[in-house]
Amino acid sequence: MALHFELVTPARLVRSDDVYMVVVPGTEGEEGVLEGHAPFMTTMRDGTLRIYKTDGAAPEEIQVQGGFAEVGDNGLTVLAEHVEG
Template identity: 70%
Template sequence: MALHFELVTPEKLYRSDDVYMVVVPGTEGDFGVLEGHSPMMSTLRNDAALEIYKTQGATPERLMIAGGFAEVNASGLTVLAERVEA
């Protein structure tokens, strides 16, 4: 099973992919999202790293994001970030 993940900025859909896990830098602390995670929303920290694990045990891809929020629902994880830096 895979988690459907979308990363969106005001300018464009930055990424839409099926991944194993994403670690999100929430304002109340980092949290990992896997397939089947409970629905939730969180605001994001400024200038923090979003970690994307393509497969279990893989080295994470790190993207710096600035502000925004994340939503987990039955469709997967959507991160709406003000800015993304590779």
């Protein structure tokens, strides 16, 4: 079982993957999202999105600006205006 994660910018769909956990830099604190997370929405600070492919693996880091995260039935969706890395 894995978390479905999508990273979308205005210009394209950057990532669409099944991962173990994503750490989202929310405006009110970092939030680790695992599979089965309750639905929620948060705006994001400009910061680093950390993606853990598997449990305990080294995280992949993506710089995100102007982000917004949404957790719903079909996983985590991050809408970001600018993405680096």
